[in-house]
Amino acid sequence: MLKFICIRILQTIPVLLIIATLTFFMVRLAPGDPISNEKTVPPEIRANLEAFYGFDDSLWVQYLRYMGNLLHGDLGPSYKYVGWSVNELIAQSFPVSLELGIYAFIIALLLGTAAGVVAALKKNSLADYVPMSFAMAGICLPTFVMGPMLVLVFAMWLGWFNPLGWTYWYDRVLPALTLGLYYSAYIARLSRGGMLEILSQDFIRTARAKGLPEKIVVLRHAIKGGLLPVISFMGPAFAGLISGSFVVETIFFIPGLGRFFIMAAFNRDYTMILGTVLFYATLIIILNLVVDVLLVLLNPRMSFD
Amino acid sequence: MAVAIVLCLWGCGRKETNVIRGDREQILFKGNGTEPAGIDPHVVTGVTEHNILTALFEGLVSENPIDLHPEPGVAKSWEISEDGRTYTFHLRENARWSNGDPVRAQDFVYSFRRILSPGLGAEYAYMLYPLRNGKAFNTGKIDDFSEVGVKTEGDLTLIIELENPTPYFLELLNHASWWPVHPPTIEKFGRIDQRGTPWTRPGNIVTNGAFTLKDWKINQHLVVEKNPLYWDAQEVELNEIHFLPIDSIDAEERAFRTGHIHLTETIPLHRIDYYRENRPELIRFDPYLGTYYYRINTNVSPLGDKRVRLALAMTINREEITRYVLKGGQNPAYHYTPPDTNGYTALSRFEYDVERARELLAEAGFPGGRGFPELELLYNTSEAHRSIAVAIQQMWNEALNIKVKLLNEEWKVYLASVTNGDFQISRAGWIGDYNDPNTFLDMWLTGGGNNMTGWSNSEYDRFIELAGRAIDARERFEYFQQAEAILMDEMPVIPIYFYVSNLLIHPSVKGWHPTILDHHPYKFVSLAAEEDTVGLNTDH
Numbered sequence: 053m054l055k056f057i058c059i060r061i062l063q064t065i066p067v068l069l070i071i072a073t074l075t076f077f078m079v080r081l082a083p084g085d086p087i088s089n090e091k092t093v094p095p096e097i098r099a100n101l102e103a104f105y106g107f108d109d110s111l112w113v114q115y116l117r118y119m120g121n122l123l124h125g126d127l128g129p130s131y132k133y134v135g136w137s138v139n140e141l142i143a144q145s146f147p148v149s150l151e152l153g154i155y156a157f158i159i160a161l162l163l164g165t166a167a168g169v170v171a172a173l174k175k176n177s178l179a180d181y182v183p184m185s186f187a188m189a190g191i192c193l194p195t196f197v198m199g200p201m202l203v204l205v206f207a208m209w210l211g212w213f214n215p216l217g218w219t220y221w222y223d224r225v226l227p228a229l230t231l232g233l234y235y236s237a238y239i240a241r242l243s244r245g246g247m248l249e250i251l252s253q254d255f256i257r258t259a260r261a262k263g264l265p266e267k268i269v270v271l272r273h274a275i276k277g278g279l280l281p282v283i284s285f286m287g288p289a290f291a292g293l294i295s296g297s298f299v300v301e302t303i304f305f306i307p308g309l310g311r312f313f314i315m316a317a318f319n320r321d322y323t324m325i326l327g328t329v330l331f332y333a334t335l336i337i338i339l340n341l342v343v344d345v346l347l348v349l350l351n352p353r354m355s356f357d
Numbered sequence: 358m359a360v361a362i363v364l365c366l367w368g369c370g371r372k373e374t375n376v377i378r379g380d381r382e383q384i385l386f387k388g389n390g391t392e393p394a395g396i397d398p399h400v401v402t403g404v405t406e407h408n409i410l411t412a413l414f415e416g417l418v419s420e421n422p423i424d425l426h427p428e429p430g431v432a433k434s435w436e437i438s439e440d441g442r443t444y445t446f447h448l449r450e451n452a453r454w455s456n457g458d459p460v461r462a463q464d465f466v467y468s469f470r471r472i473l474s475p476g477l478g479a480e481y482a483y484m485l486y487p488l489r490n491g492k493a494f495n496t497g498k499i500d501d502f503s504e505v506g507v508k509t510e511g512d513l514t515l516i517i518e519l520e521n522p523t524p525y526f527l528e529l530l531n532h533a534s535w536w537p538v539h540p541p542t543i544e545k546f547g548r549i550d551q552r553g554t555p556w557t558r559p560g561n562i563v564t565n566g567a568f569t570l571k572d573w574k575i576n577q578h579l580v581v582e583k584n585p586l587y588w589d590a591q592e593v594e595l596n597e598i599h600f601l602p603i604d605s606i607d608a609e610e611r612a613f614r615t616g617h618i619h620l621t622e623t624i625p626l627h628r629i630d631y632y633r634e635n636r637p638e639l640i641r642f643d644p645y646l647g648t649y650y651y652r653i654n655t656n657v658s659p660l661g662d663k664r665v666r667l668a669l670a671m672t673i674n675r676e677e678i679t680r681y682v683l684k685g686g687q688n689p690a691y692h693y694t695p696p697d698t699n700g701y702t703a704l705s706r707f708e709y710d711v712e713r714a715r716e717l718l719a720e721a722g723f724p725g726g727r728g729f730p731e732l733e734l735l736y737n738t739s740e741a742h743r744s745i746a747v748a749i750q751q752m753w754n755e756a757l758n759i760k761v762k763l764l765n766e767e768w769k770v771y772l773a774s775v776t777n778g779d780f781q782i783s784r785a786g787w788i789g790d791y792n793d794p795n796t797f798l799d800m801w802l803t804g805g806g807n808n809m810t811g812w813s814n815s816e817y818d819r820f821i822e823l824a825g826r827a828i829d830a831r832e833r834f835e836y837f838q839q840a841e842a843i844l845m846d847e848m849p850v851i852p853i854y855f856y857v858s859n860l861l862i863h864p865s866v867k868g869w870h871p872t873i874l875d876h877h878p879y880k881f882v883s884l885a886a887e888e889d890t891v892g893l894n895t896d897h
Contacts, residue, residue, distance in 0.1 A: 084769025089402060092806040093480045096496040101478035104552055134395035135553045144575055207615055215611040218577060302605050307576035320769050
């Protein structure tokens with residue numbers, strides 16, 4: 053197992069190098085630059101500014117300089133937020149996205165599996181149709197509709213929560229729900245499908261024929277296999293949740309990394325774009341590795357070879 | 358079910374809103390549009406940043422809260438020489454930095470030197486070009502700062518010499534680029550011309566304004582608190598101001614409705630009618646020193662023909678656009694400089710005149726629009742810009758039989774296209790840097806960085822230059838009138854409307870006067886709860 057993990061980590065290095073290189077040159081191909089502004093500055097001032105950021109050097113020199121700094125873990129200064137380094141901005145905002153993502157993940161998992169399992173057991177009854185209709189609606193309703201709807205009901209009409217912000221503990225509730233409900237809908241459908249498949253298998257019929265109580269049949273025998281599709285979905289879902297949602301972070305005004313990721317591209321904040329891309333790339337590679345290891349550990353039919 | 362239980366547990370009662378708490382404790386909560394790019398007065402350029410900087414720093418003069426005329430700031434008095442080129446400022450003895458150091462004349466010299474240092478790459482360094490040799494130092498033509506027109510006599514006297522008499526010089530001093538920074542703090546974190554050092558962080562920064570920086574979390578809030586060492590601290594009523602960079606205007610409006618903020622930065626277009634009809638006391642449309650216009654690339658045929666440009670200008674029904682598209686109290690523009698810019702209102706104006714426009718187009722060789730090539734109208738992606746462009750597209754088609762293709766580009770792409778002259782007609786806006794017609798008219802000089810129309814007129818250049826040298830205010834405005842008459846006769850830019858600043862404001866906010874630059878000196882602002890603020894909440 054250790055060998056497997058080591059090899060995978062070594063493979064990461066060329067992948068990240070390629071991503072860094074491609075991103076570096078691709079952002080430079082986009083029209084516009086970080087300095088351009090509504091009011092054009094005199095050419096002498098623009099020259100001063102370009103000299104400060106090193107834009108007057110050739111692209112190759114800039115590339116080598118950037119890669120050199122990258123080796124020391126230095127992602128450079130943000131061009132938009134004067135006085136802040138990209139490292140600092142990521143360090144400030146990622147924990148927020150992570151926290152929100154974890155809450156949303158828990159909500160998605162609990163609600164999703166519960167609804168899916170119940171629906172599968174009471175197939176073609178009201179307990180199936182109602183949660184599954186909600187799940188369908190949940191998948192179809194994007195977060196930018198769900199978010200404002202929750203705000204309307206719980207912040208505007210009932211006044212229980214703030215409509216936005218990230219100051220008090222209860223400010224976490226509505227954004228986590230918005231994000232979590234969306235994923236719980238997927239999980240509900242996956243777990244219903246998985247459970248239905250398992251419940252129709254011979255070993256379940258055998259268990260029932262042996263006269264086992266339904267509770268044991270479900271909890272001990274069916275659920276293990278029935279939730280396997282959910283587990284393989286958990287990896288990408290978790291990665292998606294903690295990497296920050298631009299939409300949810302904007303609706304609820306949350307200081308997470310998702311907003312930086314999108315705004316950096318609009319601002320042509322080259323270092324910030326590169327920094328966030330590399331950070332996400334590393335994060336996703338690590339998460340994939342963790343999921344691969346977990347899948348092997350959970351499924352005896354797979355091995356590390 | 359579980360969710361419902363959690364929600365119900367929480368929902369035992371309404372919480373105290375920011376507005377209620379703020380009114381009691383004199384804490385102002387303000388939507389600030391977007392996260393500031395920084396709070397270094399010599400580096401940042403935007404309005405968002407300026408709104409925060411006015412709380413933190415104070416220049417030689419300050420602004421009257423009602424009409425913004427210059428009032429004593431760090432300087433308690435000043436004299437102006439007869440030729441209008443030398444200003445002598447007398448600093449007050451009790452002006453202090455927030456760490457207790459006195460504010461000295463030398464601090465201003467240091468600050469001017471800092472923003473003019475080529476290495477800092479300050480974009481607004483050109484605001485200091487009226488200083489004698491200011492431009493020469495900034496562009497590296499001279500290295501010796503002692504040749505620049507600023508010197509001290511003792512700690513409390515600052516003498517400033519200008520290249521030309523600059524009648525709006527005192528107004529200019531209210532721009533952040535002229536404000537002082539604390540030299541020991543700058544030196545502690547880097548060189549004088551080093552950009553982006555951490556000197557602006559909470560705990561590091563030293564300021565001289567009515568407020569100091571208390572807390573700053575990127576994309577969450579920036580909090581300033583009353584500065585007890587400010588020379589006029591007993592006049593300051595607010596204890597804190599929380600600037601919230603809410604960049605979604607719909608989220609901002611929801612925050613206002615639930616009592617989360619006292620003031621918004623703007624109003625979503627689709628909510629204007631609602632507030633107008635139901636809560637007119639909460640909505641404000643204040644005149645704002647800015648013009649929305651279409652820029653024409655005069656290098657492109659047939660737009661090089663001024664008759665064509667005039668025909669296009671005359672067939673835009675501006676009343677219809679302001680009343681039915683924008684709805685926010687904007688004024689139709691029939692000249693370029695906004696009316697009553699420091700007392701100047703342009704006399705030359707054109708009319709909405711479809712008949713005359715058709716004649717002009719025929720004279721230019723396109724009777725009835727026949728043979729006229731399809732035009733491209735470029736705007737940066739935005740709902741409002743699109744709506745205006747669609748309306749004008751239709752107006753030109755109906756009146757002149759000219760086909761227009763709409764092109765929208767994302768902001769930075771749009772900027773690149775416009776700068777490279779890669780457009781035919783483009784949407785543009787200009788907000789005055791200071792309250793004087795010069796900020797609107799000197800941009801159309803031949804080769805000016807913001808001209809970008811390819812238009813050049815030596816007569817126009819001459820009038821602007823004469824105005825720059827004139828000492829007598831009336832004579833100066835006369836030159837501007839002549840220049841603007843040329844501009845409107847040649848029409849390289851088509852004015853469409855004059856901006857207003859729209860905002861939602863809670864009734865408890867006092868001293869928030871409508872001002873032309875949308876400046877609101879916070880030391881005159883206070884909070885007084887008057888009515889049931891929760892009433893806002895139940896109303897939808």
